[in-house]
Amino acid sequence: MSVQSFYRVIDRKERTYKTPVPYEKRPVEERTTDFDEVICGFNVETAMAEAARCIQCPDPQPCLLNCPAGNDIPEALWLTSQGDFVGAAQVFAQTSPLPEVCGRVCPMLCQRGCVLGKYNGAVTIGKIEAFVANKAREAGVLAINPPAQKTGKKVAVVGSGPAGITVAQELVMKGHEITVFEAWPKAGGVLVYGIPNFKLNKYVVQEKIKDLEKAGVTFITNTRIGDKITIDDLLKEYDAVFLGTGASIEAKMDIPGEDLDGIYTSTDYLVRANVPTEMLPPEKQQKYNIGKRVAVIGGGDTAVDCARSSIRLGAEEVTIVYRRTEAEMPGNKVERGVCVEEGTKINYLQAPVEYIGDENGHVKAMKVIKMELGEPDASGRRRPVPIEGSEFIQEVDTVVLAVGYWPDPFLGERTNDLVTHKWGLFLTDEEVGATSKKGVFAAGDNVHGPDLVITAIATAQKAAKHIEAYLNGEFEWPEIKKPERRKR
Ligand code: SF4
Ligand code: SF4
Numbered sequence: 001m002s003v004q005s006f007y008r009v010i011d012r013k014e015r016t017y018k019t020p021v022p023y024e025k026r027p028v029e030e031r032t033t034d035f036d037e038v039i040c041g042f043n044v045e046t047a048m049a050e051a052a053r054c055i056q057c058p059d060p061q062p063c064l065l066n067c068p069a070g071n072d073i074p075e076a077l078w079l080t081s082q083g084d085f086v087g088a089a090q091v092f093a094q095t096s097p098l099p100e101v102c103g104r105v106c107p108m109l110c111q112r113g114c115v116l117g118k119y120n121g122a123v124t125i126g127k128i129e130a131f132v133a134n135k136a137r138e139a140g141v142l143a144i145n146p147p148a149q150k151t152g153k154k155v156a157v158v159g160s161g162p163a164g165i166t167v168a169q170e171l172v173m174k175g176h177e178i179t180v181f182e183a184w185p186k187a188g189g190v191l192v193y194g195i196p197n198f199k200l201n202k203y204v205v206q207e208k209i210k211d212l213e214k215a216g217v218t219f220i221t222n223t224r225i226g227d228k229i230t231i232d233d234l235l236k237e238y239d240a241v242f243l244g245t246g247a248s249i250e251a252k253m254d255i256p257g258e259d260l261d262g263i264y265t266s267t268d269y270l271v272r273a274n275v276p277t278e279m280l281p282p283e284k285q286q287k288y289n290i291g292k293r294v295a296v297i298g299g300g301d302t303a304v305d306c307a308r309s310s311i312r313l314g315a316e317e318v319t320i321v322y323r324r325t326e327a328e329m330p331g332n333k334v335e336r337g338v339c340v341e342e343g344t345k346i347n348y349l350q351a352p353v354e355y356i357g358d359e360n361g362h363v364k365a366m367k368v369i370k371m372e373l374g375e376p377d378a379s380g381r382r383r384p385v386p387i388e389g390s391e392f393i394q395e396v397d398t399v400v401l402a403v404g405y406w407p408d409p410f411l412g413e414r415t416n417d418l419v420t421h422k423w424g425l426f427l428t429d430e431e432v433g434a435t436s437k438k439g440v441f442a443a444g445d446n447v448h449g450p451d452l453v454i455t456a457i458a459t460a461q462k463a464a465k466h467i468e469a470y471l472n473g474e475f476e477w478p479e480i481k482k483p484e485r486r487k488r
Contacts, residue, residue, distance in 0.1 A: 008056040008078055020121040021050040025338075032311050032342050035197040035274055039104070042124075042131045044083070051080035051088075054123050057115055063125060066113035068458035069096040073110055073125055080128055089136030092129050096457060097169045098162060098208065100137060101191060103130025104200050106454050107332040137207060144169055144215035151175045153471045156238040158225045158411075161189025162453045163244030163444030163460035165208065168217045170464035176471065178217045179238070183224040186279045190246050190445075191453070194267065196274045196305050198312070199335070222281075226411045231418065235439050240467050243426060243435070244460060245411065247445035251404030253297070257355030258401075262363040264288065266302045266402035273309040291397025292316040295366065297352060298402030299324065300450075301331040306400045307344040315398070318344045323351040323371050323384040349373075349384065353391065355399065365395045407446040415440075419480060425449060429478045433463025436480035441467050 024040035025031075031038045042050060054077040057063075063073045072091050079088040092099035103126050114122035136142050153176045157164045160182040168178045184193050188205040209219065225231065234241045250265040252258060269288065277285050294310040296303045299322035310318045320339075322329060325348050329336070340346065347368075354367040370390035373382035406423035419427040419436035426435050426442040433441040443463040444456035469475040 012055045015053055015055050016116065016119055018053045018120065020053070020124060021046045023050075023124060023127045028342055031198065035309075035312055037104075037201050038198050038338065039127065039130075041127045041134075044085075047085070047128055047131045048081055048083055050124055051077040051128055053116065054078070054081070055116070062113035062115060063110040063123075067110045068452070068454045069102075069461070071095050071099075071110070071129075076132065077123060077125070077128065080132055085132040085135035086139050086141050088128075088132040090141070092133065093136070093142065096454070097166050098453070098457060099129050100133035100142075100204050100208070101162070101200060102454050102457070103127060103133055104204070105195055106452065107334075109452075109454070142211060144173065144211050146172045146215050147175045149175055150177065151471070153177065153240075154179070154238045155467065155471070156181065156234040156241045157244060158231075158234075158241065159189055159244035159246060159444075159446075160187040160209070160219060161191055161194075161244060161246050161444070162456040163246070163463075164189060164242070165191075165212065166457045166460035167242045167244060167441075167443075167464045167467065168212055169215075170461065171467060172212070172215050172217050174468055180212075180217060180219045181223045181225050181229075182219060182221045184279075185221050185281055187219045187221060189244075190248070192279065193271050193275060194246075194248070194302075196270060196309055198274075198308065199305070202276070202279070224410075226414045231411065231415045231437070231440060239439070239471055241440045242433075242460075242463060242467060243411065243440065243442035243446060244444045244456070245407060245446045246456075247405040247407045247425075247450045249406050249408050249424070250401060251406065252401065253352070253403060255353055255355070257357060257363065257366075260355050260357040260363040261361055262291075262397060263355060263399045263401065266296075266298070266306050266400055267405075269306055269400045270302070270309060273313055288313075288398070290315055293396050294318045294398045294400065295352075295394065295396045296320045296400045296402055298322065298404075299329045299331065300402065301335060302405075303400075303402040304331060304335050304339045304344075306402055308339050308342055310398070310400070311342050311344065319394075320344055320346045321350050321352065321368065321394075322346060322348055324373065324381065325349060328373075328381040351384065351386070352394075352399075353386075356393070363396060363399055365393050366399065367391050368394050405445075405450045423449070427480055429480060430459065431462065432466040432475075432478065433459070434466065434478050434480065438477050439470075441470075 076088040076091040108126040111122040157180040187209045191205045294315040296306045349371040352366040356365040358364040371384040374385040377383040409424040412420035417437045433443045443459040
């Protein structure tokens with residue numbers, strides 16, 4: 001055993017029983033009056049102390065196995081515990097292009113695997129990741145340095161969210177010329193227009209975009225591909241196209257009254273609440289007047305974001321209405337706890353069945369039915385079953401729907417040979433990211449449906465690797481066929 005390895009494990013037993021070191025959050029009464037970030041995180045001393053709790057498990061480390069990007073967490077924690085924050089950030093950056101983002105918004109899949117969870121609590125890896133990435137940003141060492149020798153190959157990236165950023169970074173580092181197209185006025189996709197500022201400051205994303213621009217990536221905003229410029233147009237000019245367009249079209253519930261005024265979709269609601277006016281197109285710049293009582297329908301992270309935004313917009317009574325129980329609720333448990341701490345009430349086992357309007361066509365109440373859990377459905381979660389005769393009226397001034405998302409069908413509909421399947425998802429060979437159209441790759445939420453930022457990054461990394469092989473003539477295009485419907 002080397003001297004360094006010896007020091008890493010010398011007091012393992014003692015460290016196993018150390019209690020977690022808390023990180024700072026702004027107090028509720030302060031943070032609910034603005035849209036600034038809530039988590040202040042660790043400082044130099046607390047980051048080092050918390051990272052030093054890691055007992056440096058032998059290979060294979062369960063934290064690392066749980067991280068979709070495969071970040072070398074034990075190494076990063078060791079460096080953090082020694083005060084080498086820049087070194088730690090560089091370890092995260094080796095496998096993830098966005099450690100400053102993931103440290104803020106990832107539901108810490110790694111921590112679920114941490115062996116210390118069985119003792120006094122998992123190491124708070126995500127917040128350490130954010131802390132060291134901030135330190136590296138301050139030190140100016142997160143620059144992307146592409147090779148001086150260019151390949152002359154050109155790649156178009158459609159969408160500038162986590163998947164698009166990942167592919168742009170990986171391929172500019174190979175010496176290719178990258179152009180990213182974004183439909184919104186600013187680059188960043190869901191990181192800017194979906195995730196609220198109180199979780200991820202827009203500044204953090206804009207700094208990343210600047211890094212990419214300095215590395216030579218071109219961003220063309222306010223441009224929706226499929227409209228005036230089609231994918232076939234791009235294929236004439238570029239050697240490959242990557243689609244990282246996410247999943248931003250909202251599901252509706254198809255119940256009476258859903259088109260009343262005062263009922264909003266979550267994407268529109270979050271954009272108007274959170275995004276500074278100068279980053280919005282003119283038609284989205286007007287703020288909503290939400291009244292005192294807001295009901296958010298749904299149970300995932302977006303529902304939680306909408307509820308927390310409502311509190312910041314001045315609502316006095318905010319309720320999340322969810323049709324299952326907390327055990328089946330998707331999303332980040334910590335964020336949900338923060339949301340409740342800020343004053344949101346969660347009504348489990350309930351669902352609206354009708355919205356009721358006033359004489360002006362504005363929602364004033366909803367008829368809600370109580371549920372009980374039945375047998376598991378296709379997702380493996382127990383199916384909510386309405387309880388007959390349990391309906392009651394809940395008065396509301398605003399309703400926000402956060403019940404599901406799918407990709408914009410626009411691109412699939414307008415592009416020959418680009419096969420989509422359920423809910424408009426692009427059909428791909430997910431191991432390589434190839435779509436049914438030669439030269440076009442896709443990854444992220446537009447392939448697997450709404451998921452985590454780190455999942456989009458991990459799948460985009462696979463696609464980038466195979467785009468590189470394709471550009472080098474080392475990739476055989478797989479046959480992508482729509483699965484035949486099973487006969488009953
Ligand atoms: Fe953990 Fe997520 Fe960071 Fe991976 S990306 S180390 S799972 S917080
Ligand atoms: Fe450290 Fe926990 Fe990973 Fe073990 S599982 S190496 S204790 S972070």
